[in-house]
Amino acid sequence: MTWATTQGTMVGGVPSECRELVGVGCQSRGRKVLIFYAHQEPKSLNGSLKNCAVEELRKQDCNVIMSDLYAMQFEPRATRNDIIGCLHKSEHVDDGVESWEAYKRRCLASDLIEEQRKVQEAKLVIFQIQDYCIFVNPKLLEATDMSLEDIHMNTQDLLQKEELDAGGFGMVSLCYHKKYGLVVLKTVYTGPQRTEYNASLLEEGKIMRKLSHDRVVKLLGIILEDGNYSLVMEYVHKGNLMKVLKTSTIPLSVKGRFILEIVEGMLYLNEQSLVHKDLKPENILVDDDFHIKIADLGVACFKNWSRLTKEETSRQRKIKSNSKSASRSAAGTLFYMAPEHLLSVNTKPVEKSDVYSFGIVLWAIFANKEPYE
Known part of the structure:
Protein backbone atom coordinates (compact mmCIF):
# COMPACT_ATOMS: atom_id res chain seq x y z
CA MET A 1 0.00 0.00 0.00
CA ALA A 143 8.29 -10.68 10.40
CA THR A 144 7.27 -9.71 13.91
CA ASP A 145 4.92 -12.57 14.75
CA MET A 146 7.77 -14.95 15.40
CA SER A 147 6.37 -18.45 15.71
CA LEU A 148 8.62 -21.45 16.19
CA GLU A 149 8.76 -22.06 12.45
CA ASP A 150 9.66 -18.42 11.73
CA ILE A 151 12.95 -18.68 13.59
CA HIS A 152 13.79 -22.10 12.14
CA MET A 153 16.30 -21.36 9.34
CA ASN A 154 18.14 -23.60 6.88
CA THR A 155 21.78 -23.59 5.82
CA GLN A 156 20.57 -22.76 2.30
CA ASP A 157 19.22 -19.43 3.61
CA LEU A 158 22.78 -18.21 4.22
CA LEU A 159 25.68 -17.30 1.96
CA GLN A 160 28.94 -17.62 3.92
CA LYS A 161 31.34 -14.75 3.31
CA GLU A 162 34.21 -15.30 5.75
CA GLU A 163 35.24 -16.96 8.98
CA LEU A 164 35.36 -14.53 11.89
CA ASP A 165 36.61 -16.77 14.67
CA ALA A 166 37.17 -20.39 15.61
CA GLY A 167 36.99 -21.02 19.33
CA GLY A 168 37.42 -24.14 21.37
CA PHE A 169 34.09 -25.67 20.37
CA GLY A 170 32.86 -24.09 17.18
CA MET A 171 33.13 -21.64 14.34
CA VAL A 172 31.81 -18.10 14.02
CA SER A 173 31.19 -16.97 10.44
CA LEU A 174 30.01 -13.82 8.70
CA CYS A 175 27.17 -14.66 6.32
CA TYR A 176 24.59 -12.93 4.14
CA HIS A 177 20.89 -13.56 4.63
CA LYS A 178 18.43 -12.34 2.00
CA LYS A 179 16.15 -10.80 4.63
CA TYR A 180 18.52 -9.59 7.33
CA GLY A 181 21.62 -8.75 5.28
CA LEU A 182 24.91 -9.42 7.09
CA VAL A 183 24.50 -11.83 10.00
CA VAL A 184 26.74 -13.92 12.25
CA LEU A 185 26.46 -17.71 12.22
CA LYS A 186 27.65 -19.32 15.45
CA THR A 187 28.04 -23.08 15.13
CA VAL A 188 27.21 -24.71 18.47
CA TYR A 189 27.17 -28.43 17.63
CA THR A 190 28.51 -30.40 14.64
CA GLY A 191 27.57 -33.94 15.66
CA PRO A 192 24.68 -36.11 14.46
CA GLN A 193 21.17 -34.70 14.63
CA ARG A 194 19.68 -34.74 18.14
CA THR A 195 15.98 -35.00 17.42
CA GLU A 196 15.24 -35.53 21.11
CA TYR A 197 16.39 -31.96 21.77
CA ASN A 198 14.79 -30.24 18.78
CA ALA A 199 11.50 -29.25 20.41
CA SER A 200 13.18 -27.81 23.52
CA LEU A 201 15.84 -26.06 21.43
CA LEU A 202 13.09 -24.40 19.41
CA GLU A 203 11.31 -23.34 22.60
CA GLU A 204 14.52 -21.82 23.95
CA GLY A 205 15.09 -20.15 20.59
CA LYS A 206 11.67 -18.54 20.83
CA ILE A 207 12.55 -17.14 24.26
CA MET A 208 15.88 -15.82 22.96
CA ARG A 209 14.14 -14.26 19.97
CA LYS A 210 11.84 -12.30 22.28
CA LEU A 211 14.75 -10.72 24.13
CA SER A 212 14.90 -7.13 22.94
CA HIS A 213 17.35 -4.58 24.32
CA ASP A 214 19.88 -2.19 22.78
CA ARG A 215 22.65 -3.80 24.86
CA VAL A 216 21.89 -7.41 23.96
CA VAL A 217 22.75 -9.06 20.62
CA LYS A 218 19.57 -10.01 18.78
CA LEU A 219 18.92 -13.63 17.83
CA LEU A 220 17.49 -13.82 14.30
CA GLY A 221 17.10 -17.56 13.86
CA ILE A 222 18.33 -21.07 14.61
CA ILE A 223 19.48 -23.99 12.45
CA LEU A 224 18.79 -27.58 13.54
CA GLU A 225 20.37 -29.89 10.97
CA ASP A 226 22.48 -33.01 10.96
CA GLY A 227 26.02 -31.79 11.61
CA ASN A 228 24.96 -28.18 12.07
CA TYR A 229 23.18 -26.82 15.14
CA SER A 230 23.73 -23.07 14.95
CA LEU A 231 22.52 -19.67 16.11
CA VAL A 232 22.03 -16.85 13.58
CA MET A 233 22.58 -13.46 15.20
CA GLU A 234 22.83 -9.81 14.24
CA TYR A 235 26.26 -8.67 13.04
CA VAL A 236 28.08 -6.19 15.30
CA HIS A 237 30.78 -4.63 13.17
CA LYS A 238 33.82 -3.92 15.36
CA GLY A 239 33.95 -7.33 16.99
CA ASN A 240 34.64 -8.23 20.61
CA LEU A 241 35.62 -5.79 23.32
CA MET A 242 39.13 -7.14 23.92
CA LYS A 243 39.98 -6.83 20.23
CA VAL A 244 38.81 -3.19 20.28
CA LEU A 245 40.75 -2.42 23.47
CA LYS A 246 43.96 -3.83 21.96
CA THR A 247 43.66 -2.26 18.51
CA SER A 248 42.21 1.18 19.31
CA THR A 249 43.04 3.97 21.73
CA ILE A 250 39.86 4.25 23.77
CA PRO A 251 39.32 7.47 25.80
CA LEU A 252 38.47 7.08 29.46
CA SER A 253 35.04 8.62 28.85
CA VAL A 254 34.21 5.92 26.27
CA LYS A 255 35.44 3.19 28.63
CA GLY A 256 33.09 4.62 31.24
CA ARG A 257 30.25 4.37 28.75
CA PHE A 258 31.22 0.76 28.00
CA ILE A 259 30.88 -0.04 31.69
CA LEU A 260 27.49 1.67 32.05
CA GLU A 261 26.16 -0.09 28.97
CA ILE A 262 27.34 -3.49 30.21
CA VAL A 263 25.45 -2.78 33.44
CA GLU A 264 22.34 -1.84 31.42
CA GLY A 265 22.50 -5.11 29.50
CA MET A 266 23.09 -7.25 32.57
CA LEU A 267 20.26 -5.53 34.45
CA TYR A 268 17.94 -6.34 31.56
CA LEU A 269 18.98 -10.00 31.62
CA ASN A 270 18.45 -10.06 35.38
CA GLU A 271 14.94 -8.65 34.88
CA GLN A 272 14.30 -11.58 32.52
CA SER A 273 15.53 -13.98 35.25
CA LEU A 274 18.58 -14.94 33.15
CA VAL A 275 22.12 -15.55 34.41
CA HIS A 276 24.70 -15.16 31.64
CA LYS A 277 27.29 -17.52 33.21
CA ASP A 278 30.05 -16.57 30.74
CA LEU A 279 30.48 -12.79 30.85
CA LYS A 280 33.89 -11.83 29.45
CA PRO A 281 35.26 -9.34 26.87
CA GLU A 282 35.04 -11.98 24.13
CA ASN A 283 31.27 -12.07 24.67
CA ILE A 284 30.85 -8.29 24.67
CA LEU A 285 30.67 -6.82 21.16
CA VAL A 286 31.23 -3.23 19.98
CA ASP A 287 29.34 -1.54 17.13
CA ASP A 288 30.50 1.20 14.75
CA ASP A 289 29.48 3.93 17.20
CA PHE A 290 31.39 2.31 20.09
CA HIS A 291 28.28 1.08 21.87
CA ILE A 292 28.31 -2.42 23.30
CA LYS A 293 26.06 -5.47 23.03
CA ILE A 294 26.25 -8.58 25.21
CA ALA A 295 26.49 -11.80 23.18
CA ASP A 296 26.49 -15.59 23.54
CA LEU A 297 23.31 -15.84 25.57
CA GLY A 298 22.25 -19.05 23.83
CA VAL A 299 25.28 -21.11 24.76
CA ALA A 300 25.29 -19.75 28.30
CA CYS A 301 21.78 -18.96 29.54
CA PHE A 302 19.69 -21.75 28.06
CA LYS A 303 19.79 -25.33 29.28
CA ASN A 304 19.65 -27.34 26.05
CA TRP A 305 21.83 -25.04 23.94
CA SER A 306 24.32 -25.09 26.82
CA ARG A 307 24.13 -28.90 26.91
CA LEU A 308 24.98 -29.11 23.19
CA THR A 309 27.85 -26.68 23.74
CA LYS A 310 29.33 -28.95 26.41
CA GLU A 311 28.92 -32.01 24.20
CA GLU A 312 30.63 -30.23 21.31
CA THR A 313 33.45 -29.07 23.57
CA SER A 314 34.03 -32.67 24.68
CA ARG A 315 33.96 -33.91 21.07
CA GLN A 316 36.40 -31.26 19.87
CA ARG A 317 38.82 -31.96 22.72
CA LYS A 318 39.02 -35.56 21.58
CA ILE A 319 39.50 -34.50 17.95
CA LYS A 320 41.91 -31.65 18.64
CA SER A 321 43.62 -32.64 21.86
CA ASN A 322 46.68 -30.57 20.91
CA SER A 323 44.80 -27.45 19.83
CA LYS A 324 46.34 -24.34 21.39
CA SER A 325 43.36 -22.20 20.43
CA ALA A 326 41.04 -24.46 22.38
CA SER A 327 43.18 -24.22 25.50
CA ARG A 328 43.37 -20.43 25.19
CA SER A 329 39.60 -20.23 24.88
CA ALA A 330 39.08 -22.39 27.96
CA ALA A 331 41.63 -20.39 29.92
CA GLY A 332 39.96 -17.13 28.90
CA THR A 333 36.69 -18.33 30.38
CA LEU A 334 38.37 -19.46 33.61
CA PHE A 335 39.91 -16.01 34.14
CA TYR A 336 36.42 -14.51 34.53
CA MET A 337 34.74 -17.40 36.34
CA ALA A 338 33.54 -16.97 39.92
CA PRO A 339 35.57 -19.01 42.49
CA GLU A 340 32.67 -21.28 43.45
CA HIS A 341 32.49 -22.51 39.85
CA LEU A 342 36.22 -23.21 39.79
CA LEU A 343 35.72 -25.48 42.79
CA SER A 344 32.85 -27.40 41.16
CA VAL A 345 31.45 -27.29 37.63
CA ASN A 346 28.09 -28.41 39.05
CA THR A 347 27.64 -25.29 41.19
CA LYS A 348 24.38 -23.58 40.20
CA PRO A 349 25.05 -20.16 38.62
CA VAL A 350 23.36 -17.21 40.31
CA GLU A 351 23.28 -13.46 39.77
CA LYS A 352 26.37 -13.04 41.99
CA SER A 353 28.35 -15.19 39.55
CA ASP A 354 27.79 -12.57 36.84
CA VAL A 355 28.67 -9.77 39.27
CA TYR A 356 32.06 -11.40 39.94
CA SER A 357 32.71 -11.80 36.20
CA PHE A 358 31.71 -8.18 35.65
CA GLY A 359 34.34 -7.08 38.19
CA ILE A 360 37.08 -8.88 36.23
CA VAL A 361 35.76 -7.35 33.00
CA LEU A 362 36.17 -3.90 34.60
CA TRP A 363 39.82 -4.68 35.30
CA ALA A 364 40.34 -5.81 31.70
CA ILE A 365 38.75 -2.63 30.32
CA PHE A 366 41.16 -0.39 32.21
CA ALA A 367 44.20 -2.66 31.75
CA ASN A 368 43.57 -3.22 28.01
CA LYS A 369 44.49 -6.89 28.40
CA GLU A 370 43.32 -10.23 29.75
CA PRO A 371 44.05 -11.19 33.38
CA TYR A 372 47.42 -12.94 33.80
CA GLU A 373 48.41 -12.03 30.25
Whole structure:
Protein backbone atom coordinates (compact mmCIF):
# COMPACT_ATOMS: atom_id res chain seq x y z
CA MET A 1 0.00 0.00 0.00
CA THR A 2 1.23 3.50 -0.84
CA TRP A 3 -0.02 6.75 0.57
CA ALA A 4 1.37 9.92 -1.00
CA THR A 5 -0.27 13.29 -0.46
CA THR A 6 0.21 17.00 -0.06
CA GLN A 7 -3.54 17.61 -0.02
CA GLY A 8 -6.17 15.49 1.65
CA THR A 9 -9.92 15.34 2.06
CA MET A 10 -11.37 15.31 5.55
CA VAL A 11 -13.67 12.57 6.87
CA GLY A 12 -15.18 13.26 10.25
CA GLY A 13 -12.41 15.74 11.03
CA VAL A 14 -9.72 13.23 10.06
CA PRO A 15 -7.91 13.31 6.67
CA SER A 16 -9.09 10.42 4.47
CA GLU A 17 -5.47 9.38 3.95
CA CYS A 18 -5.10 8.94 7.70
CA ARG A 19 -8.25 6.82 7.75
CA GLU A 20 -6.79 4.63 5.01
CA LEU A 21 -3.45 4.44 6.75
CA VAL A 22 -4.66 3.57 10.21
CA GLY A 23 -7.13 1.09 8.75
CA VAL A 24 -4.10 -1.14 8.26
CA GLY A 25 -3.23 -0.50 11.89
CA CYS A 26 -6.51 -2.00 13.08
CA GLN A 27 -4.85 -5.40 12.91
CA SER A 28 -2.06 -4.08 15.11
CA ARG A 29 -4.08 -3.33 18.22
CA GLY A 30 -1.79 -3.42 21.23
CA ARG A 31 1.30 -3.82 19.02
CA LYS A 32 4.27 -1.56 18.45
CA VAL A 33 4.06 0.78 15.45
CA LEU A 34 7.25 2.40 14.17
CA ILE A 35 7.14 5.64 12.15
CA PHE A 36 10.21 6.98 10.34
CA TYR A 37 9.52 10.64 9.55
CA ALA A 38 11.32 13.66 8.14
CA HIS A 39 11.64 16.61 10.53
CA GLN A 40 8.65 18.95 10.19
CA GLU A 41 7.68 22.41 11.28
CA PRO A 42 5.11 22.28 14.11
CA LYS A 43 2.13 23.49 12.01
CA SER A 44 3.11 22.09 8.60
CA LEU A 45 0.56 20.06 6.63
CA ASN A 46 2.78 17.01 6.63
CA GLY A 47 3.38 17.33 10.35
CA SER A 48 -0.37 17.55 10.95
CA LEU A 49 -1.00 14.42 8.88
CA LYS A 50 1.64 12.52 10.81
CA ASN A 51 0.27 13.71 14.16
CA CYS A 52 -3.23 12.72 13.06
CA ALA A 53 -2.07 9.21 12.15
CA VAL A 54 -0.30 8.89 15.51
CA GLU A 55 -3.44 10.00 17.36
CA GLU A 56 -5.62 7.51 15.50
CA LEU A 57 -3.18 4.65 16.09
CA ARG A 58 -2.97 5.43 19.79
CA LYS A 59 -6.77 5.37 19.99
CA GLN A 60 -6.45 1.77 18.80
CA ASP A 61 -4.14 1.05 21.77
CA CYS A 62 -1.05 0.89 19.55
CA ASN A 63 2.35 1.63 21.08
CA VAL A 64 3.68 4.24 18.63
CA ILE A 65 7.46 4.76 18.33
CA MET A 66 8.86 7.55 16.15
CA SER A 67 12.31 8.11 14.63
CA ASP A 68 13.12 11.65 13.50
CA LEU A 69 15.34 11.16 10.46
CA TYR A 70 16.31 14.84 10.41
CA ALA A 71 17.51 14.79 14.01
CA MET A 72 19.86 11.92 13.26
CA GLN A 73 21.19 13.77 10.18
CA PHE A 74 19.50 11.43 7.75
CA GLU A 75 20.05 12.36 4.10
CA PRO A 76 16.66 11.77 2.43
CA ARG A 77 17.85 10.32 -0.88
CA ALA A 78 15.59 7.28 -1.06
CA THR A 79 12.31 7.10 -2.95
CA ARG A 80 9.85 4.25 -3.11
CA ASN A 81 11.23 3.34 -6.54
CA ASP A 82 14.75 3.11 -5.10
CA ILE A 83 13.57 0.49 -2.67
CA ILE A 84 11.16 -1.67 -4.65
CA GLY A 85 11.52 -0.32 -8.21
CA CYS A 86 13.83 -3.08 -9.41
CA LEU A 87 11.40 -5.86 -8.52
CA HIS A 88 10.60 -8.27 -11.32
CA LYS A 89 7.36 -9.31 -9.65
CA SER A 90 5.89 -6.41 -7.72
CA GLU A 91 3.31 -8.66 -6.05
CA HIS A 92 6.15 -10.44 -4.22
CA VAL A 93 7.71 -7.58 -2.27
CA ASP A 94 10.80 -8.42 -0.24
CA ASP A 95 11.66 -5.12 1.43
CA GLY A 96 14.69 -6.50 3.23
CA VAL A 97 16.47 -7.43 0.00
CA GLU A 98 15.37 -4.37 -1.96
CA SER A 99 16.36 -1.96 0.82
CA TRP A 100 19.79 -3.59 0.91
CA GLU A 101 20.12 -3.26 -2.88
CA ALA A 102 19.13 0.41 -2.64
CA TYR A 103 21.72 0.92 0.09
CA LYS A 104 24.46 -0.64 -2.06
CA ARG A 105 23.52 1.77 -4.88
CA ARG A 106 23.97 4.63 -2.38
CA CYS A 107 20.31 5.53 -2.68
CA LEU A 108 19.58 4.81 0.95
CA ALA A 109 21.43 6.51 3.80
CA SER A 110 23.17 4.19 6.25
CA ASP A 111 21.33 5.79 9.16
CA LEU A 112 18.05 4.40 7.88
CA ILE A 113 19.53 0.91 7.63
CA GLU A 114 20.67 1.28 11.24
CA GLU A 115 17.24 2.47 12.35
CA GLN A 116 15.59 -0.49 10.64
CA ARG A 117 16.72 -2.67 13.52
CA LYS A 118 13.70 -1.30 15.35
CA VAL A 119 11.52 -2.80 12.64
CA GLN A 120 11.85 -6.21 14.27
CA GLU A 121 9.83 -4.95 17.24
CA ALA A 122 7.15 -3.20 15.21
CA LYS A 123 3.93 -4.64 13.85
CA LEU A 124 3.31 -1.74 11.47
CA VAL A 125 6.10 0.22 9.79
CA ILE A 126 5.52 3.61 8.17
CA PHE A 127 8.12 5.51 6.14
CA GLN A 128 7.74 9.22 5.44
CA ILE A 129 10.52 10.72 3.34
CA GLN A 130 11.39 13.77 1.27
CA ASP A 131 8.40 14.05 -1.09
CA TYR A 132 5.87 13.55 1.72
CA CYS A 133 5.47 9.88 0.82
CA ILE A 134 4.30 7.53 3.48
CA PHE A 135 4.34 3.88 2.57
CA VAL A 136 3.65 0.83 4.62
CA ASN A 137 5.65 -2.36 4.14
CA PRO A 138 3.13 -5.17 4.67
CA LYS A 139 5.83 -7.83 4.20
CA LEU A 140 7.54 -6.53 7.32
CA LEU A 141 4.36 -6.94 9.34
CA GLU A 142 4.73 -10.71 9.07
CA ALA A 143 8.29 -10.68 10.40
CA THR A 144 7.27 -9.71 13.91
CA ASP A 145 4.92 -12.57 14.75
CA MET A 146 7.77 -14.95 15.40
CA SER A 147 6.37 -18.45 15.71
CA LEU A 148 8.62 -21.45 16.19
CA GLU A 149 8.76 -22.06 12.45
CA ASP A 150 9.66 -18.42 11.73
CA ILE A 151 12.95 -18.68 13.59
CA HIS A 152 13.79 -22.10 12.14
CA MET A 153 16.30 -21.36 9.34
CA ASN A 154 18.14 -23.60 6.88
CA THR A 155 21.78 -23.59 5.82
CA GLN A 156 20.57 -22.76 2.30
CA ASP A 157 19.22 -19.43 3.61
CA LEU A 158 22.78 -18.21 4.22
CA LEU A 159 25.68 -17.30 1.96
CA GLN A 160 28.94 -17.62 3.92
CA LYS A 161 31.34 -14.75 3.31
CA GLU A 162 34.21 -15.30 5.75
CA GLU A 163 35.24 -16.96 8.98
CA LEU A 164 35.36 -14.53 11.89
CA ASP A 165 36.61 -16.77 14.67
CA ALA A 166 37.17 -20.39 15.61
CA GLY A 167 36.99 -21.02 19.33
CA GLY A 168 37.42 -24.14 21.37
CA PHE A 169 34.09 -25.67 20.37
CA GLY A 170 32.86 -24.09 17.18
CA MET A 171 33.13 -21.64 14.34
CA VAL A 172 31.81 -18.10 14.02
CA SER A 173 31.19 -16.97 10.44
CA LEU A 174 30.01 -13.82 8.70
CA CYS A 175 27.17 -14.66 6.32
CA TYR A 176 24.59 -12.93 4.14
CA HIS A 177 20.89 -13.56 4.63
CA LYS A 178 18.43 -12.34 2.00
CA LYS A 179 16.15 -10.80 4.63
CA TYR A 180 18.52 -9.59 7.33
CA GLY A 181 21.62 -8.75 5.28
CA LEU A 182 24.91 -9.42 7.09
CA VAL A 183 24.50 -11.83 10.00
CA VAL A 184 26.74 -13.92 12.25
CA LEU A 185 26.46 -17.71 12.22
CA LYS A 186 27.65 -19.32 15.45
CA THR A 187 28.04 -23.08 15.13
CA VAL A 188 27.21 -24.71 18.47
CA TYR A 189 27.17 -28.43 17.63
CA THR A 190 28.51 -30.40 14.64
CA GLY A 191 27.57 -33.94 15.66
CA PRO A 192 24.68 -36.11 14.46
CA GLN A 193 21.17 -34.70 14.63
CA ARG A 194 19.68 -34.74 18.14
CA THR A 195 15.98 -35.00 17.42
CA GLU A 196 15.24 -35.53 21.11
CA TYR A 197 16.39 -31.96 21.77
CA ASN A 198 14.79 -30.24 18.78
CA ALA A 199 11.50 -29.25 20.41
CA SER A 200 13.18 -27.81 23.52
CA LEU A 201 15.84 -26.06 21.43
CA LEU A 202 13.09 -24.40 19.41
CA GLU A 203 11.31 -23.34 22.60
CA GLU A 204 14.52 -21.82 23.95
CA GLY A 205 15.09 -20.15 20.59
CA LYS A 206 11.67 -18.54 20.83
CA ILE A 207 12.55 -17.14 24.26
CA MET A 208 15.88 -15.82 22.96
CA ARG A 209 14.14 -14.26 19.97
CA LYS A 210 11.84 -12.30 22.28
CA LEU A 211 14.75 -10.72 24.13
CA SER A 212 14.90 -7.13 22.94
CA HIS A 213 17.35 -4.58 24.32
CA ASP A 214 19.88 -2.19 22.78
CA ARG A 215 22.65 -3.80 24.86
CA VAL A 216 21.89 -7.41 23.96
CA VAL A 217 22.75 -9.06 20.62
CA LYS A 218 19.57 -10.01 18.78
CA LEU A 219 18.92 -13.63 17.83
CA LEU A 220 17.49 -13.82 14.30
CA GLY A 221 17.10 -17.56 13.86
CA ILE A 222 18.33 -21.07 14.61
CA ILE A 223 19.48 -23.99 12.45
CA LEU A 224 18.79 -27.58 13.54
CA GLU A 225 20.37 -29.89 10.97
CA ASP A 226 22.48 -33.01 10.96
CA GLY A 227 26.02 -31.79 11.61
CA ASN A 228 24.96 -28.18 12.07
CA TYR A 229 23.18 -26.82 15.14
CA SER A 230 23.73 -23.07 14.95
CA LEU A 231 22.52 -19.67 16.11
CA VAL A 232 22.03 -16.85 13.58
CA MET A 233 22.58 -13.46 15.20
CA GLU A 234 22.83 -9.81 14.24
CA TYR A 235 26.26 -8.67 13.04
CA VAL A 236 28.08 -6.19 15.30
CA HIS A 237 30.78 -4.63 13.17
CA LYS A 238 33.82 -3.92 15.36
CA GLY A 239 33.95 -7.33 16.99
CA ASN A 240 34.64 -8.23 20.61
CA LEU A 241 35.62 -5.79 23.32
CA MET A 242 39.13 -7.14 23.92
CA LYS A 243 39.98 -6.83 20.23
CA VAL A 244 38.81 -3.19 20.28
CA LEU A 245 40.75 -2.42 23.47
CA LYS A 246 43.96 -3.83 21.96
CA THR A 247 43.66 -2.26 18.51
CA SER A 248 42.21 1.18 19.31
CA THR A 249 43.04 3.97 21.73
CA ILE A 250 39.86 4.25 23.77
CA PRO A 251 39.32 7.47 25.80
CA LEU A 252 38.47 7.08 29.46
CA SER A 253 35.04 8.62 28.85
CA VAL A 254 34.21 5.92 26.27
CA LYS A 255 35.44 3.19 28.63
CA GLY A 256 33.09 4.62 31.24
CA ARG A 257 30.25 4.37 28.75
CA PHE A 258 31.22 0.76 28.00
CA ILE A 259 30.88 -0.04 31.69
CA LEU A 260 27.49 1.67 32.05
CA GLU A 261 26.16 -0.09 28.97
CA ILE A 262 27.34 -3.49 30.21
CA VAL A 263 25.45 -2.78 33.44
CA GLU A 264 22.34 -1.84 31.42
CA GLY A 265 22.50 -5.11 29.50
CA MET A 266 23.09 -7.25 32.57
CA LEU A 267 20.26 -5.53 34.45
CA TYR A 268 17.94 -6.34 31.56
CA LEU A 269 18.98 -10.00 31.62
CA ASN A 270 18.45 -10.06 35.38
CA GLU A 271 14.94 -8.65 34.88
CA GLN A 272 14.30 -11.58 32.52
CA SER A 273 15.53 -13.98 35.25
CA LEU A 274 18.58 -14.94 33.15
CA VAL A 275 22.12 -15.55 34.41
CA HIS A 276 24.70 -15.16 31.64
CA LYS A 277 27.29 -17.52 33.21
CA ASP A 278 30.05 -16.57 30.74
CA LEU A 279 30.48 -12.79 30.85
CA LYS A 280 33.89 -11.83 29.45
CA PRO A 281 35.26 -9.34 26.87
CA GLU A 282 35.04 -11.98 24.13
CA ASN A 283 31.27 -12.07 24.67
CA ILE A 284 30.85 -8.29 24.67
CA LEU A 285 30.67 -6.82 21.16
CA VAL A 286 31.23 -3.23 19.98
CA ASP A 287 29.34 -1.54 17.13
CA ASP A 288 30.50 1.20 14.75
CA ASP A 289 29.48 3.93 17.20
CA PHE A 290 31.39 2.31 20.09
CA HIS A 291 28.28 1.08 21.87
CA ILE A 292 28.31 -2.42 23.30
CA LYS A 293 26.06 -5.47 23.03
CA ILE A 294 26.25 -8.58 25.21
CA ALA A 295 26.49 -11.80 23.18
CA ASP A 296 26.49 -15.59 23.54
CA LEU A 297 23.31 -15.84 25.57
CA GLY A 298 22.25 -19.05 23.83
CA VAL A 299 25.28 -21.11 24.76
CA ALA A 300 25.29 -19.75 28.30
CA CYS A 301 21.78 -18.96 29.54
CA PHE A 302 19.69 -21.75 28.06
CA LYS A 303 19.79 -25.33 29.28
CA ASN A 304 19.65 -27.34 26.05
CA TRP A 305 21.83 -25.04 23.94
CA SER A 306 24.32 -25.09 26.82
CA ARG A 307 24.13 -28.90 26.91
CA LEU A 308 24.98 -29.11 23.19
CA THR A 309 27.85 -26.68 23.74
CA LYS A 310 29.33 -28.95 26.41
CA GLU A 311 28.92 -32.01 24.20
CA GLU A 312 30.63 -30.23 21.31
CA THR A 313 33.45 -29.07 23.57
CA SER A 314 34.03 -32.67 24.68
CA ARG A 315 33.96 -33.91 21.07
CA GLN A 316 36.40 -31.26 19.87
CA ARG A 317 38.82 -31.96 22.72
CA LYS A 318 39.02 -35.56 21.58
CA ILE A 319 39.50 -34.50 17.95
CA LYS A 320 41.91 -31.65 18.64
CA SER A 321 43.62 -32.64 21.86
CA ASN A 322 46.68 -30.57 20.91
CA SER A 323 44.80 -27.45 19.83
CA LYS A 324 46.34 -24.34 21.39
CA SER A 325 43.36 -22.20 20.43
CA ALA A 326 41.04 -24.46 22.38
CA SER A 327 43.18 -24.22 25.50
CA ARG A 328 43.37 -20.43 25.19
CA SER A 329 39.60 -20.23 24.88
CA ALA A 330 39.08 -22.39 27.96
CA ALA A 331 41.63 -20.39 29.92
CA GLY A 332 39.96 -17.13 28.90
CA THR A 333 36.69 -18.33 30.38
CA LEU A 334 38.37 -19.46 33.61
CA PHE A 335 39.91 -16.01 34.14
CA TYR A 336 36.42 -14.51 34.53
CA MET A 337 34.74 -17.40 36.34
CA ALA A 338 33.54 -16.97 39.92
CA PRO A 339 35.57 -19.01 42.49
CA GLU A 340 32.67 -21.28 43.45
CA HIS A 341 32.49 -22.51 39.85
CA LEU A 342 36.22 -23.21 39.79
CA LEU A 343 35.72 -25.48 42.79
CA SER A 344 32.85 -27.40 41.16
CA VAL A 345 31.45 -27.29 37.63
CA ASN A 346 28.09 -28.41 39.05
CA THR A 347 27.64 -25.29 41.19
CA LYS A 348 24.38 -23.58 40.20
CA PRO A 349 25.05 -20.16 38.62
CA VAL A 350 23.36 -17.21 40.31
CA GLU A 351 23.28 -13.46 39.77
CA LYS A 352 26.37 -13.04 41.99
CA SER A 353 28.35 -15.19 39.55
CA ASP A 354 27.79 -12.57 36.84
CA VAL A 355 28.67 -9.77 39.27
CA TYR A 356 32.06 -11.40 39.94
CA SER A 357 32.71 -11.80 36.20
CA PHE A 358 31.71 -8.18 35.65
CA GLY A 359 34.34 -7.08 38.19
CA ILE A 360 37.08 -8.88 36.23
CA VAL A 361 35.76 -7.35 33.00
CA LEU A 362 36.17 -3.90 34.60
CA TRP A 363 39.82 -4.68 35.30
CA ALA A 364 40.34 -5.81 31.70
CA ILE A 365 38.75 -2.63 30.32
CA PHE A 366 41.16 -0.39 32.21
CA ALA A 367 44.20 -2.66 31.75
CA ASN A 368 43.57 -3.22 28.01
CA LYS A 369 44.49 -6.89 28.40
CA GLU A 370 43.32 -10.23 29.75
CA PRO A 371 44.05 -11.19 33.38
CA TYR A 372 47.42 -12.94 33.80
CA GLU A 373 48.41 -12.03 30.25
